[in-house]
Structures are given as structure tokens and as C-alpha cells.
Amino acid sequence: MNVLLAGLATLSGLRDRQAMDFTLVKLMLSTELWQFSSVKLLRAVGPLNDQHWLTLAQCTCSQAEPTHDQVWLDISALPTLSDFPKREAAIVTESVQRSLTAPFVTVFPINTQASVCSVLEVLSDQALSADLLPHIDSVLRLYENLQSLLDYGEKDSLTELLNRKTFDSAFWRAAQAQETIQMVPETERRQPNQEVSYFLAVIDIDHFKHVNDNFGHLIGDEVLLLLARQMRASFRFHDQLYRFGGEEFVVLMRCSSHADAQAALERFRTHIAEHDFPQVNHITISIGFTPLNLNDTPSGAFDRADKAVYYAKEHGRNQVCSYTELVASGALQAPADDTEEVDFF
Structure with missing residues (x-):
């Protein structure tokens, strides 16, 4: 719990989006409350009828630092939403999606920019117990709130473009x-x-x-x-x-x-x-x-x-x-x- 609280304190002090994304996936891997082998933070990007998965941050237990997709790349080379049904279902239904067999994949929808356009995907050797889901949800809601605060400070109030x-x-x-x-x-x-x-x-x-x-x-x-x-x-x-x-x-x-x-x-x-x-x-x-x-x-x-x-x-x-x-x-x-x-x- 101490690791989690320290990580949340660090997360709340950040004002850079990439640093916030990296800190989130590292926090999910380091806390003692659960054991994940990998964590990915992804966003659906592109036109609504042709969206693709952009990796904002990803990390495994064997990695020292997270990595991410370059934002300037050609999105047509990225996997489409339908390539990963559980991710797509998490966005469409706005609910947690879980696999029933090992390795266990759990996908959490993340509300950002007034819509569900991002997901957190975690991989574990054992299925997540039901009592852990509210803890993870609380961490993600803090992340959502911090993203909203950044939007409030960085966007024009009328057009919602960057200011x-x-x-x-x-x-x-x-x-x-x-x-x-x-x-x-x-x-x-x-x-x-x-x-x-x-x-x-x-x-x-x-x-x-x-x-x-x-x-x-x-x-x-x-x-x-x-x-x-x-x-x-x-x-x-x-x-x-x-x-x-x-x-x-x-x-x-x-x-x-x-x-x-x-x-x-x-x-x-x-x-x-x-x-x-x-x-x-x-x-x-x-x-x-x-x-x-x-x-x-x-x-x-x-x-x-x-x-x-x-x-x-x-x-x-x-x-x-x-x-x-x-x-x-x-x-x-x-x-x-x-x-x-x-x-x-």
C-alpha cells in the first residue's frame, strides 16, 4: 500500500501527459496489491469509422522504463480496433472486460476528453479477484481527473482546441x-x-x-x-x-x-x-x-x-x-x- 500511495502522490504532481502515462503503467507494475506481468495504456485514434490502437505507454516486469508508439507515425500501420475485441468492447460498453483463461487479460476503460477513448490492458498469470477491481478503478479515476485538469488548463474554453x-x-x-x-x-x-x-x-x-x-x-x-x-x-x-x-x-x-x-x-x-x-x-x-x-x-x-x-x-x-x-x-x-x-x- 505504501508503494501505491507514493506512486499516486508522484502521479498527482505531474503536468506532462507522457510522464503521467509512463508513471501510471510503472505504478501498476510496482504495487504490492497485485501482480501483473505487463501493462499497456492505449488510445483509439483516427476517424470514428477507421480507428487504430496507439500505445501511449507499455511496460513489462523485465523492463526498466516504459516505451510508447511515436505519435507522428502512420496510423494505418497500427492495429485496428477490431483486432483486439476486448479493448473494443471496453470502449463500446464502458465496462471492464476479462478473459476466462490464462494468461489472463483484463481491460479497463478510461474516460478522457469527455468520452471513453483509452484503455488500460493488464496481463496476469492469475485472474484478478473481484475485491481488487475497485482499487484499480480508483487509481484510474484519479488518472482521469488529472487528465481533465490538464485539459482545463491547456484547452480553449470555446473550441476545445489547445490554447x-x-x-x-x-x-x-x-x-x-x-x-x-x-x-x-x-x-x-x-x-x-x-x-x-x-x-x-x-x-x-x-x-x-x-x-x-x-x-x-x-x-x-x-x-x-x-x-x-x-x-x-x-x-x-x-x-x-x-x-x-x-x-x-x-x-x-x-x-x-x-x-x-x-x-x-x-x-x-x-x-x-x-x-x-x-x-x-x-x-x-x-x-x-x-x-x-x-x-x-x-x-x-x-x-x-x-x-x-x-x-x-x-x-x-x-x-x-x-x-x-x-x-x-x-x-x-x-x-x-x-x-x-x-x-x-
Whole structure:
């Protein structure tokens, strides 16, 4: 019991999601109340009609530290929900699922983000006794509550996208990953001719003031909410989506090339232009984007993308503009300290 209480105290003090996930699976393996040979924390990701299992954390008794799936991987390579019926049943029924023969598999549903989208799967040599289930459930409810507190602090209250204060830490993680990618020799990459890079896009609703003036702020808020929903439906599950305030949104994404990033943003722009918004009917958006540079900063990357979106709005709106291409064409002037940075695309 002392190990469990100490682990819960550690868990409650964490503010990083990955650290929280790792601590949870380690706690489940280390407590003296039960004996598990392995623990997995998984999330169902992707479109509702084609979801796959992403491993957030997994550990066995023989492992020193947990491991996890890389969030940027191709989800089509992950197992589908139907590949693991007990996991799927735990999500659908919101109840614990147990196997009847050894090795015993027990799957616990976890309520996060106002829905059951995650499970904890434990493997044991003996069936779990009924009196242990409430203890495990209590640990998971604490984890759920801590996740909810993180959501409350990290998400915009209207759109439920990430808010601006969470952007810097995500940017530094992406910048570090970008640097790691560039350090890998081209001959050792899985796709030698393809340079994966991170891109920052700023999305601004055209003439949004007219929406508020003509239809009222309640309708304006509905437009923001619906746009956020379209963003979640259009971009990949691992793309970081933010509302920076007002009608300004930000996407931190990873693509195989500059052309792929531009194509994805162009598809979203076209989709929004064709989408029917209640009462307002149609709106358009302007988008500016830039690749992350070597030794980049959050403010530097945002400033470049913001200049590109400003150019788009000053030159007709309803278009996607690349900062890199604008500088190359002479339409924008790069700052003097920008010339030493290298774009990877």
C-alpha cells in the first residue's frame, strides 16, 4: 500500500501527459496489491469509422522504463480496433472486460476528453479477484481527473482546441525532433529521398468582423466552434491544433515535404470555402505557413507564418501563402538574421 500511495502522490504532481502515462503503467507494475506481468495504456485514434490502437505507454516486469508508439507515425500501420475485441468492447460498453483463461487479460476503460477513448490492458498469470477491481478503478479515476485538469488548463474554453500557453512547449519538442531528424544520415533514413519536416501554419478567418457585426457575437462564436470542428476532422490526429485568440488559429504539423504541407492546407482552405455555416452560409480563410528552421524559436516561426497570412489577406484573401516562396519571389523581405537559417523541405 505504501508503494501505491507514493506512486499516486508522484502521479498527482505531474503536468506532462507522457510522464503521467509512463508513471501510471510503472505504478501498476510496482504495487504490492497485485501482480501483473505487463501493462499497456492505449488510445483509439483516427476517424470514428477507421480507428487504430496507439500505445501511449507499455511496460513489462523485465523492463526498466516504459516505451510508447511515436505519435507522428502512420496510423494505418497500427492495429485496428477490431483486432483486439476486448479493448473494443471496453470502449463500446464502458465496462471492464476479462478473459476466462490464462494468461489472463483484463481491460479497463478510461474516460478522457469527455468520452471513453483509452484503455488500460493488464496481463496476469492469475485472474484478478473481484475485491481488487475497485482499487484499480480508483487509481484510474484519479488518472482521469488529472487528465481533465490538464485539459482545463491547456484547452480553449470555446473550441476545445489547445490554447496559446501550451504552444511553446510543443514547439520546442517539434524543434528538437526536427534537429534529430536532420542528424540522421540520409543513407539510414527509411525514405532517403524524403526529408520530413515540421511546419507552422496560421489560419485567419476573412472578414470575421463582418460576421460579428451582421449576425451577432453568438453566431460569431458558433462559426469559431464549427471551424475548430472542421480542423479536427481535416487534419491528422497528431497535428497540433490551437486557437490563439479571436479568429486566429494555428497548426503545428509534420509533413514529408513543403509541397505536401501546402497541399494539406490548400485542401482545408477549399473545404472551408465550400462548407455551409448556419445563417452565415459561407466564409473563407487565409493561411500563411513556414517550415521550422534550424535554431528556430516559437516567436520567430509564428512571425514568419503571420507575415505570410497578412500577405494573403492583403492580396485577395481566401488563399494559402508560403513564407518561403514569398521570400524567394521577392514579395517579402527576410530579416537579416533569417538568412543564416536553413529551411528543411
